[in-house]
Amino acid sequence: MGRAPCCDKASVKKGPWSPEEDTKLKEYIEKHGTGGNWIALPQKAGLRRCGKSCRLRWLNYLRPNIKHGDFSDEEDRIICSLYVNIGSRWSIIAAQLPGRTDNDIKNYWNTKLKKKLMGLLPLSHHRKQLSFPSSTLQNPPPSPSSHQLYGEYGTYIPVTTSFTGMEHLSLPSANYESTTTSVSQTFYQSQDSMASVSPMQCYYPMSDSMLMFGSEGSCSSSDGSCTQGREIKLEEIGYHSYNHNLMLSYNNNNTNDGDKSCVGGCFSQTQTALDYDLEDIKQLISSSSSSFNNNVDENKTEEKAMYCCYY
DNA sequence: AATTGCATCAACCGCGAGCGG
DNA sequence: TCCGCTCGCGGTTGATGCAAT
Structure with missing residues (x-):
C-alpha cells in the first residue's frame, strides 16, 4: 500500500500550463490569496489542477518579482x-x-x-x-x-x-x-x-x-x-x-x-x-x-x- | 531535409516535517 | 500521544528545442 495521492489523479490535468490557466490562478490568488490551503485552491479557482501543481506554478512563475534568465x-x-x-x-x-x-x-x-x-x-x-x-x-x-x-x-x-x-x-x-x-x-x-x-x-x-x-x-x-x-x-x-x-x-x-x-x-x-x-x-x-x-x-x-x- | 543525440527546464513525485484536532 | 492533513523540499522525469551529422 502506497501513500494516498494528494488529489484525484484521474480528474486533474497534468502537464504544461496554458495561458488561460495561468490567468485564472493569478487572478484568483491576487484577489483572494492562497487561503492557506493549496489543496482546496484549484477547486475554488475553477482549475482542474492538483493543489501542489498550482502552488508550484505560482511560486516558480506567476508570483511577482520572479527573475528568469542568465545567472550572474x-x-x-x-x-x-x-x-x-x-x-x-x-x-x-x-x-x-x-x-x-x-x-x-x-x-x-x-x-x-x-x-x-x-x-x-x-x-x-x-x-x-x-x-x-x-x-x-x-x-x-x-x-x-x-x-x-x-x-x-x-x-x-x-x-x-x-x-x-x-x-x-x-x-x-x-x-x-x-x-x-x-x-x-x-x-x-x-x-x-x-x-x-x-x-x-x-x-x-x-x-x-x-x-x-x-x-x-x-x-x-x-x-x-x-x-x-x-x-x-x-x-x-x-x-x-x-x-x-x-x-x-x-x-x-x-x-x-x-x-x-x-x-x-x-x-x-x-x-x-x-x-x-x-x-x-x-x-x-x-x-x-x-x-x-x-x-x-x-x-x-x-x-x-x-x-x-x-x- | 531527415534523423539522432544532447541540453534545458517545467512539472511531477514521494517523503519528511509541522501542525491541529 | 496519536493520527490525519497539508506544506515544503529535493530528486527525477519527460517534453521540447537545438545542434550535429
Whole structure:
C-alpha cells in the first residue's frame, strides 16, 4: 500500500500550463490569496489542477518579482559557495538570491554550473590534482588557526581579497566568546564589516546556535514563504566546534558530538587539505557514512571536493 | 531535409516535517 | 500521544528545442 495521492489523479490535468490557466490562478490568488490551503485552491479557482501543481506554478512563475534568465557571476559564486557547505539545500540557497527560485537554481546547477565546474577539473585528475588558483599557490594555505575556509568536507578554500562568495565569515565575537581566539568561521561574508555587505550575502548570527538566513524581504525560495530572514539551527547545517576551530560540514545526522567525531569528514587541525586527494576524501566519507548524509554518492563526493577548490 | 543525440527546464513525485484536532 | 492533513523540499522525469551529422 502506497501513500494516498494528494488529489484525484484521474480528474486533474497534468502537464504544461496554458495561458488561460495561468490567468485564472493569478487572478484568483491576487484577489483572494492562497487561503492557506493549496489543496482546496484549484477547486475554488475553477482549475482542474492538483493543489501542489498550482502552488508550484505560482511560486516558480506567476508570483511577482520572479527573475528568469542568465545567472550572474556573483550568483554563480554564491550558489557554489553555499553548495559546498550545505549541499543541495536549494531553498536555503534560493533565499540568498532574491528573485530566484529553488527550482531555477537546482536546474541551473544540474545543467550548467556543475558542468562548468567539472570542466575546470576533470574527474580523471585525482591524486595531488586538487589545484588551487595560482595566487594561492604563491601564497600557500595559512595555518588552520588563521583565515581559512573549509568546505563541506573540510577542504581548504583560499580566502581572496575581493568578495568571491567563498570568504569566511567573521561572526561578531560577542556571540562566540568561548571560541573566538582563533576561530575560523566558515560562513560567507565580506571580510569587511557586516555594514559593508549586502544583506543578501549575510548570515545573521541570532544566537549561539542559530543563524538568520536571508535578507529582509527576501522572497526567493520556491516555497514562497518570503522568509523574512530564515532561522536555521547551526547543527542543522553541521556547524560545530572542533578544537576551537568552528567547522562547517554537511551532516544531517549530527549527533552533537561534532567536537569529537567531526562527522562528515572534517580534517584535523594538523593536517591540511592538500594532504588528501579525492580518494582520501571518499574514504573519509565512506568511513563515516553511517552518520553522513545518505544522499551523498561517490560522484557527488568528487564533485563537491572539487568545488571546494573552485575560485 | 531527415534523423539522432544532447541540453534545458517545467512539472511531477514521494517523503519528511509541522501542525491541529 | 496519536493520527490525519497539508506544506515544503529535493530528486527525477519527460517534453521540447537545438545542434550535429
